[in-house]
Amino acid sequence: MKRDTILSTAARLFAERGFNNTPTSLLAREAGVAEGTIFRHFKTKDDIFLTLIRNVKDQLISDIEKYLEVRAPETSIEKVVSIIKSFYVFVKKNRMEFSLIFRDAPTRYGERNDNVFLAIKDIYTYLGDYVLQALQEGQRDGSIRADINTRDTAHMLVSTMAGLVRAIHFQFIEPSDDLLRNVVDNCTNFLKPRA
Template structure:
């Protein structure tokens, strides 16, 4: 399908060259389509970018939910760990797509009601809400300390997750199993009573 080819090629080129350095003429050439074909499927180059961001968001949500379904964590701490693991694995598999979020997205939106900003905010909100529910459930079932503020803790864990992804993206650290294991061990120790 031409639309999918355009999106895959755009993701690759935007990740390699950056959004601003990828003219639609090059995108058309690399995708093997006429430039007019691009605009039959997308209103603008920005529309392509927004579609890529929304696709990342939708796939991330789907992958986390599938992982939780298969893993079937027994305690709320295990659910938090599963969310961290599935996010980490997703980002590792989709580094090119996250390049769009960390490098190009900040230059693509300027207003808080911009579609790109809102799509990225949905990723953060989704992760935060999933963690918040797990932490509240954990306080009820006794697997999470009751002396922590669950709203602040959910935000903190999302911050850790996003921070690690950013440091990996900028190649400050290598995405190793030890890094993931240490994050999980520390978060688990913090949460357990």
């Protein structure tokens, strides 16, 4: 229970103030625990940050899989659309948590083998693999164009999704149902076999 309180308080403070501007003394005070309690649950402040990133990844995977289970897409192109929609909805619903990834994570890792870098890469890899699998299935079932390179297209779609939600996060563009609909329509039009 105290561990969860520390994590939720850290997520809020890191989102509001930034990782570097949140001392553990403030985190302890806001969480209603002694500073030593934080270090009984986490080795370092970086460990808290890494745990938050991993929690985002785990929740994202769970939400996408639940969304696909409920939607039960009949074709692979519908599966790609469902992945795009579920990712968009997840990020919109978890803006605070994604501020960690968009603002603080890039300053937290310096090496390609850093745990935060690897946790964020896991999110990208998961999405990319899921989209790639759907594209490959779609080429087999005829719902996806046969003339596209599925690996490159999966990277393009995931990068588009990540860039879109990043632009929304930084308020470069306003999120809307129309925006999501247009993205989905454009992706569908690109992926559908040519008549």
